[in-house]
Amino acid sequence: MRYNPASNGGGRIFGQMNYRLTCLTPTLIGDGQKLAPIDYMVWKDHVNVLDQRRIFRLLAKGPRLDGYLAQLKKAEKLDFASWGGFAQNFAGRRIPFEHSSAIPFWERARAENLFIPTFAVSPSGPYLPGTAIKGALRTGAVFERWSEATMRDLAARLADDRLPRNPAAKAEDAVLGGAGHSRMRRVSAADSAPITHSTMQVYLLRVATLVARGPKFELGWKSPRGSVDSRHLEEATPIFAEMAAPGTAFLGEWREKSAQDRGKLFQASNKHASALIAKQKDYAAVAGLPYLGATLAALEGRAGEIGERSDVCLLSIGWGGGLLAKSAYLNTQDESYRRILRHVPLYQKAIESGLPFPKTRRILFQQNQPASLPGWVMLEVA
Secondary structure (H helix, E strand, O other): OOOOOOEEEOOOOOOEEEEEEEEEHHHHOOEEEEEEEOOEEOOOOEEEEEEEHHHHHHHOOOOOOHHHHHHHHHOOOHHHHHHHHHHHEEEEEEEEEEEHHHHHHHOOHHHHHEEEEOOOEOOOOOOHHHHHOOOHHHHHHHHOOOOOHHHHHHHHHHOOOOOOOOOOEEEEEEEEOOOOHHHHHHHHEEOOOOOOOOOOEEEEEEEEEEEOOOEEEEEEEOOEEEOOOOHHHHHHHOOOEEEEEOOEEEEEEEOOOOOOHHHHHHHHHHHHHHHHHHHHHHHHHHOOOOOHOOOOHHHHHHHHOOOOOOOOEEEEEEOOOOHHOOOOOOOOOOOHHHHHOOOHHHEEEEEEEEOOOOEEEEEEEEOOEEEEEEEEEEEEOO
16 A cells, blocks of 8 residues: 555645564464365475466366365365375465474364464565554553543443443543544554565464362363363364464554654553553463463563653554453453443353453464464564
């Protein structure tokens, strides 16, 4: 995406700069697309995405097309013994697994768990939508301005029997400004330039949960039969996703009304990042996840180094970060906050259970260890 020259509406002149967004943990900014198990084959530690048009053209010249179409229609995934040669010769691209230890879990997984969310892509390659940056910055801006009083007022306005479609809209407008006057209009991030697929990998994730054991909590992993403990980790439900590896950088254009506006926004986002990391560290400690704790400690150190700089901030963006990563209010034990969520059918049971909320996290496995959370990035503007 390119900017229109000179202004962003209303005659306000914006300065043009550049941003660099660097992935600190594996990151997925998707476009809602997934690879179905019949769209790819696993061969030589890679997900080989099949070029179906080339395959159809080839098979149309002989008698095998009907058999291939029949398997596409009926099978949960392609029979490698019959069609494995396509993975070698007709792959549009090949995505390596982060670690070969994930492959046995892929082989044993149910077909419904083999749909792989993919990174947003243009005809020129993967890219980072600017809206992902703007949304994360907005969360930080609201976080700095909301308080316990905000939650009390919001809870008091809710009817007992009906939840508005967007109950927080007025509370957001109150701190950011309404349509046409929002503080967020003072900065703008374009879609990044496309990158190559070379930094993309397929990662294994599982959903961790907390299980009450008397007055304490133990770590569990979501599985088809509820949850299992770490001794039966292999029975937990695997999730596979195409993600940009740590160190991947996306470059794009940034525009702002003033450096002061950007500085306030970045400082607010850093405060949100620090508070979110602290919450996630508490979870890692309670769940007994030392590798995750170490990753979060490193992120905490990075946030401390940044401090109140106005040219760089940490953000949690994209797929897999869970409710907290998208929340502008992080005190989930606050009674007013919990009163609000009792109106949401999706969260009613979790709130009434009395367990910590939220009690689940999507955990990224790296080298077969539960090591990190998705979507932590560093944004720099110059």
